[in-house]
Amino acid sequence: MRFDVEEYRKRAKEDFERAWHEGPEVLTPPGASGRYPHLAYTRAKPHPIYEIVQKLRSTYLSMGFDEAINPLIVEESDIYRQFGPEAMAVLDRVFYLGGLPRPNVGIARKQLDQIEALLGHAISTETEDSLRETLHGYKKGTIDGDELTHELAVVLAADDATVVHIMDEVFPEFRELAPESSRSTLRSHMTSGWFLSLGSLWEKSPLPIRLFSIDRCFRREQEEGPTRLMTYHSASCVVAGEDVTIEEGKAVSEALLSAFGFTDFKFTPDEKRSKYYMPDSQTEVYARHPVLDWVEVATFGMYSPSALAEYGIGVPVMNLGLGVERLAMIAYRSNDVRQLTYPQFFPQALSDRQIARAVRLREEPASAFGKRLAAAIRDTAAANAAEPGPCEFSAWKGEVAGRQVEVFVEETESGTKLCGPACFNEVFVHNGAVLGVPDVEKWAQVRSEGVSTGITYLDAVAALAAVRIEEAACCGEGTKVQAKMAKLPSDINLRIDEYAMRYITDNNKKVDVRGPVFLSVRSAIGE
Secondary structure, three states: OOOOHHHHHHHHHHHHHHHHHHOOOOEOOOOOOOOOHHHOEOOOOOOHHHHHHHHHHHHHHHOOOEEOOOOOEEEHHHHHHHHHHHHHHHHOOOOEEEEOOOOOOOOOHHHHHHHHHHHOOOOOHHHHHHHHHHHHHHHHOOOOHHHHHHHHHHHHOOOHHHHHHHHHHHOHHHHOOOOEEEEEEEOOOHHHHHHHHHHHHOOOOOOOEEEEEEEEEEOOOOOOEOOEOOEEEEEEEEEEOOOOOHHHHHHHHHHHHHOOOOOOEEEEEOOOOOOOEOOOOOEEEEEEEOOOEEEEEEEEEEEOHHHHHOOOOOOOEEEEEEEHHHHHHHHOOOOOHHHHHOHHHOOOOOOHHHHHHOEEEOOOOOOHHHHHHHHHHHHHHHHOOOOEOOEEEEEEEEEEOOEEEEEEEEEOOOOOEOOOOOOOOEEEEEOOEEEEEOOOHHHHHHHHHOEEEEEEHHHHHHHHHHHHHHHHHHOOOOEEEEEEEEOOHHHHOEEEOHHHHHHHHHOOOOEEOOEEEEEEEEEEEOO
């Protein structure tokens, strides 16, 4: 089957535009079928954290704030400059950056003998000198660590695997390396980056300066929990200028948070009183949400003149900080930031509709002829379902692969009908269970409240019969396909995708497609 890439692109564009308005239903590109499930796609879901980040970015930009990227690595000395006496308490919660030292690797006769033994031949004096030079270059930093194996392989005329073995066996110095800490830290507050950025900008840009940055911060918490992670996103902004006051923080707070459905606001003094803020300027922002009532969502304040002076900043600066994860928890009604941020590590509930999408035919025709044949078998069986056996009905007659083929739906035994009682059972998903049910009063609740897969037992068996008949005809043979008492999905040509099956078993749900199908389809090759 030829797959038209240009047509796929055209359809994808049209479908995505439709899905944007109609929801994430499964959309199938041209040429895709149950036999090619990898070609089916859905409108992708954004991560909740980045959904909030994107909305914050758009709101900040619409408010006239330019976007900035602040330094992520901050020297310990800057923490002292910014936080003053509080620095030690702040440093207790920061991550210091460390690295492996470069060992001084010596080469004596013992090491040379080991290398020769592993190589299987002696090495020349020139190779020995080159080996020493290479290891010395690594120690001095002229050769990077990720290049060392390759450089040694070139010197020794050996493959990389042999060189790795030599490094492990001959030079234990590499194995015994332990990381050493530097005085560089990962940013724990966006404020640390703002001082550095504003110190460079304020005399070189027109005032007022209005900047925002939404990026990661890192905090060495004692442990992660429902409300805190060791890495989080801060949505922070600064306004720097001659006439900037605390009122700027109130205005920015209201404008920013209104985009998320908050209506009323109140501002209360923050008792934490960080030293980089002016006394009595640190303010907590509480906003009223239509559903959640009053919640704390942000903090703002005026930077302390003494802290600004450390960086030569000569104008007032208002800073506002907002935790993205905190806002996302409110927006998504989550009570555990770990599950919101890392859903892949927590069991995810599947809706009945999601499970229904995972129920599909094991085999189905790929060709247009095969699809028509399956429909003919289904229609013939449905039209004559109650006929008593023995009986036989021609479903289709024509040419396949240059041969005349006739297809029959038949029942060879007396006292039975052409189709068994379960042929018209339809597969539904109800409360997480996959059930094959008839259209009778007993199953009315399942059929009204559940989600239909759109597959009947007759549909599934007819599709399998069409596949087998087409395969046999190509080989010049007739065949017979029978479905008897169904116990498992595979008995009626059904499969359930592994992820859905795992959810069903993990949650003690059931798959029940039992039923007497008793359908027989036969093909015969003509003269």
